[in-house]
Amino acid sequence: MRIVVVGATGNVGIALLRVLKDRPEIEHIVGIARRPPGNDEPAERGYGGKVSWVAADIVTDDFLPAFENADAIVNLAWQIQPARNRGQLHLTNVHGSRRVFDAALACGASALVHASSVGVYAPGPKDSMVDENWPHTGISSSSYSRDKATVEAMLDRLEASHPELRVVRMRPGLIFQHDAGTEISRYFLGHLVPRAAVRPRFLPAVPLPPQLRFQVVHADDVADAYARALVNDVRGAFNLAAEPVLDARRLAELFHAKPMAIPLRLLRNTVSTAYRLRLQPTDAGWIDMAALTPLMDTSRARTELGWQPRMSADAALLDLTDGIAHRSTGPTPVLR
Numbered sequence: 081m082r083i084v085v086v087g088a089t090g091n092v093g094i095a096l097l098r099v100l101k102d103r104p105e106i107e108h109i110v111g112i113a114r115r116p117p118g119n120d121e122p123a124e125r126g127y128g129g130k131v132s133w134v135a136a137d138i139v140t141d142d143f144l145p146a147f148e149n150a151d152a153i154v155n156l157a158w159q160i161q162p163a164r165n166r167g168q169l170h171l172t173n174v175h176g177s178r179r180v181f182d183a184a185l186a187c188g189a190s191a192l193v194h195a196s197s198v199g200v201y202a203p204g205p206k207d208s209m210v211d212e213n214w215p216h217t218g219i220s221s222s223s224y225s226r227d228k229a230t231v232e233a234m235l236d237r238l239e240a241s242h243p244e245l246r247v248v249r250m251r252p253g254l255i256f257q258h259d260a261g262t263e264i265s266r267y268f269l270g271h272l273v274p275r276a277a278v279r280p281r282f283l284p285a286v287p288l289p290p291q292l293r294f295q296v297v298h299a300d301d302v303a304d305a306y307a308r309a310l311v312n313d314v315r316g317a318f319n320l321a322a323e324p325v326l327d328a329r330r331l332a333e334l335f336h337a338k339p340m341a342i343p344l345r346l347l348r349n350t351v352s353t354a355y356r357l358r359l360q361p362t363d364a365g366w367i368d369m370a371a372l373t374p375l376m377d378t379s380r381a382r383t384e385l386g387w388q389p390r391m392s393a394d395a396a397l398l399d400l401t402d403g404i405a406h407r408s409t410g411p412t413p414v415l416r
Contacts, residue, residue: 082108083310084150084189086138086180087157088131089113091260092195094410095303096154101130105311110146112136112157138176147187152310155180156195161266163363166223173227174234181238184245191246193309194235196317198253198295200228204374206293211377212251212317219372222365239315248309252302252320253295253376256396259410260299261403269360269404283335288328289344291371295321298396301389308385319376322389322396334394344371 083100087093088111100106109131116133136143138157147153157180159172177194184192199222202215218229232249239247256264297320305320324330332339344367352364381387391399402408 081106081151081310082110082149083152083154084110084112084147085154085156086112086143087155087195088133089116089410090156090158091255091257091263091299092302092306093156094259095257095299096156096306097131099300099303099307100310103307103311106130108132110134110150112138112143112146138179139171143179144183144186147183147189150184150187150189152191152193153180153184153187153189154193154195154306154310155184158195160224161361163223163361169223170227174230177231178234181234185238185242189245191248191310192238193248193250193306194231196232196249196251197224197228198251198319198321198373198376199225199369200232200251201373201376203372206291206375208375209377210374212319212380214374216317219365219369222369223363224365225369225373246313246315248315249317250302250305250309250320251317251376252297252305253322254297255299255302256296256400257299258399258403258408261400261406261408263409264400265404265407266361269362283337285338285340286328286332286335287340287342287347288331289347289371290328290341291344292347292367293325293327293375294370294373295325295376296393296396297322297389298391298399301387301391301396304390305381305385305387308387312385314384318381318385318387319378320381320387320389321376321378322391322393324393325375326393326397330394331397334398 083106085093085096100109111131112134114137116135134146157176159169200216200218202217204210204214216229216232218225235247302320328339348364348367351367354360355363
């Protein structure tokens with residue numbers, strides 16, 4: 081198989097290339113990114129000649145030639161920052177995704193695997209699990225969630241009009257790995273939070289509302305699910321998450337701290353004020369999404385893909401926090 085990975089230098093992209101290079105079914109991978117590594121960089125040398133790179137912006141550049149003879153397209157391209165520039169984010173996330181989908185049709189690929197998210201779901205329960213049939217209409221106060229829902233609506237129409245194209249949507253929880261420490265801290269913590277403060281021994285308390293119960297999964301496990309979807313004849317959406325579900329009590333145990341229940345309104349107002357004052361880069365929509373999105377049942381991925389996360393949610397979180405504390409980066413320009 082010849083695979084094209086769009087957004088190949090991001091959090092999931094670098095993990096996916098690690099997995100695909102060892103798959104005998106995958107003959108060649110084209111990695112598309114705005115700033116790909118050079119041929120002499122570790123990111124290139126580590127793939128055994130299976131990966132070729134194309135520098136392209138999915139909003140402005142003609143990347144269709146890179147799709148030539150592709151059997152499957154993986155769309156991972158997505159921007160989270162700059163959150164204050166909604167126009168730019170919409171261009172990349174919605175218009176850019178549309179261009180990728182159009183190119184997948186134009187090149188005659190047989191499969192399209194798209195990076196969706198738990199954030200695509202409408203508000204749902206935190207005391208039970210929902211499957212992939214839960215409404216994917218998003219959380220209205222979160223621009224990230226709205227864009228995810230908009231793009232999945234595009235995929236609904238694409239599937240209806242082009243049944244010959246096998247469309248897969250991956251809906252993971254929060255995706256963590258050690259190499260993404262610098263990227264994730266830059267996206268969500270900003271410059272004022274000391275990186276060492278995220279280490280377990282430095283947190284005396286975990287102040288979170290009880291409504292914040294969420295799921296995480298390690299990037300390597302997400303990549304494994306993508307690889308399985310590429311080589312198996314499956315369609316539709318797949319929830320991806322590891323156990324256990326994380327909340328204030330569980331985080332306090334992991335960080336050897338005390339749980340501190342605080343009102344959701346207080347957390348939201350604090351985050352909103354700090355965002356307006358430009359003290360940190362995360363708007364309150366992320367709090368709404370964490371509080372309102374449902375917990376996901378991953379039975380379909382386990383049954384139809386044979387997928388099983390190798391790392392627990394606890395281990396994935398600790399891997400990330402260690403990466404943040406050590407300012408870890410991946411081998412690619414974007415993560416650096």
